[in-house]
Amino acid sequence: MANIRTPIPALKLNDGNSIPMLGYGTGTAWYKSGDEGKIDRNLIESIKVAIKLGYTHLDGAEVYKTEPELGMAIKESGVPREKLFVTTKIVTNIADIPNAIRDSLRKLQLDYVDLYLIHSPFWAKSDSELQNAWAEMEEVQKAGLAKSIGVSNYLPQHLTAVLKTAKVVPACNQIEFHPYLQHPPLLEMHKKHGIATVAYGPLTAQTKAKPGPVDGFMAALAKKYAVSEGEVALRWCIDQDVVAVTTSSKEQRLSDYLRATTFKLTPAEIKEIKELGEQKHYRGFWTDKFDPDDRS
Ligand SMILES: NC(=O)C1=CN([C@@H]2O[C@H](COP(=O)(O)OP(=O)(O)OC[C@H]3O[C@@H](n4cnc5c(N)ncnc54)[C@H](O)[C@@H]3O)[C@@H](O)[C@H]2O)C=CC1
Numbered sequence: 646m647a648n649i650r651t652p653i654p655a656l657k658l659n660d661g662n663s664i665p666m667l668g669y670g671t672g673t674a675w676y677k678s679g680d681e682g683k684i685d686r687n688l689i690e691s692i693k694v695a696i697k698l699g700y701t702h703l704d705g706a707e708v709y710k711t712e713p714e715l716g717m718a719i720k721e722s723g724v725p726r727e728k729l730f731v732t733t734k735i736v737t738n739i740a741d742i743p744n745a746i747r748d749s750l751r752k753l754q755l756d757y758v759d760l761y762l763i764h765s766p767f768w769a770k771s772d773s774e775l776q777n778a779w780a781e782m783e784e785v786q787k788a789g790l791a792k793s794i795g796v797s798n799y800l801p802q803h804l805t806a807v808l809k810t811a812k813v814v815p816a817c818n819q820i821e822f823h824p825y826l827q828h829p830p831l832l833e834m835h836k837k838h839g840i841a842t843v844a845y846g847p848l849t850a851q852t853k854a855k856p857g858p859v860d861g862f863m864a865a866l867a868k869k870y871a872v873s874e875g876e877v878a879l880r881w882c883i884d885q886d887v888v889a890v891t892t893s894s895k896e897q898r899l900s901d902y903l904r905a906t907t908f909k910l911t912p913a914e915i916k917e918i919k920e921l922g923e924q925k926h927y928r929g930f931w932t933d934k935f936d937p938d939d940r941s
């Protein structure tokens with residue numbers, strides 16, 4: 646099993662920093678609908694378990710309302726801050742990014758985050774709003790409050806707008822990514838500009854979109870590598886240099902996911918999953934914001 650002494654492999658970002666290729670999410674499975682002040686002790690314990698198992702990449706967001714738990718778990722874990730890679734995201738308070746990052750850092754009890762993301766582009770009514778927000782993100786990075794800055798749920802047109810005026814190219818775009826949502830034009834654009842792809846919902850084909858065309862092949866690969874289909878899905882991301890952010894409240898699952906770092910799919914297997922996946926389209930998140938047929 647991977648642990649803090651046998652780290653999860655990392656991907657080099659375009660700013661020279663490195664991001665662990667498997668992350669633990671504090672969003673799905675942990676959303677808080679009500680009082681942000683009410684601390685979810687189960688979440689704190691789960692994050693500590695994840696850290697103990699070897700997860701160093703921890704994914705949060707202001708809208709998840711879980712930053713306080715993330716901060717408490719980091720403190721209680723006893724793992725030195727610099728050994729962890731902490732992401733948070735902004736969208737609700739997008740009109741005041743300098744205050745929003747300070748608020749997030751206060752909740753996280755941290756001096757800096759490793760990665761700060763604009764959670765979505767859907768609040769913006771014009772390209773110039775996207776460009777101005779990005780300029781403020783650059784200031785956050787300059788002030789040392791975030792080591793790396795990036796975006797999430799941006800489509801090619803949003804990246805095009807940002808890149809027109811950016812001094813710093815976004816380090817990554819965190820998007821829904823799995824065999825049934827592969828975004829070929831977006832990934833091509835990421836490659837061209839050195840923007841890392843970070844996948845959320847990497848297990849969607851196994852957890853939400855069954856039955857589907859990849860099922861039989863994923864099952865065969867799971868048998869071949871003596872892992873679960875989910876671990877094949879995570880490895881399929883990693884083998885394409887896509888960082889995968891997953892989660893679970895179950896320790897056994899979190900432990901099992903780490904097996905995705907212990908084997909490698911062949912190029913033919915990666916291609917076969919890709920081609921089978923292209924036969925179906927499924928989106929699980931932000932369905933009210935995207936055109937239902939948009940695969941970009
Ligand atoms: N930037 C964004 O807009 C978004 C970011 N995220 C981030 O990504 C993280 C992971 O997102 P997910 O969609 O949860 O990732 P995921 O696709 O890896 O799914 C994980 C979920 O699947 C469940 N699961 C795993 N194996 C299963 C099985 N065999 N049978 C049934 N259920 C199983 C887990 O318990 C967990 O609830 C979030 O916690 C959040 O941090 C998530 C959604 C949107």
Ligand SMILES: O=CCc1c[nH]c2ccccc12
Pocket residue numbers: 672673676706708709930
């Ligand atoms: O990041 C995941 C999806 C998401 C988008 N908006 C919200 C608000 C509250 C919890 C999760 C999310």
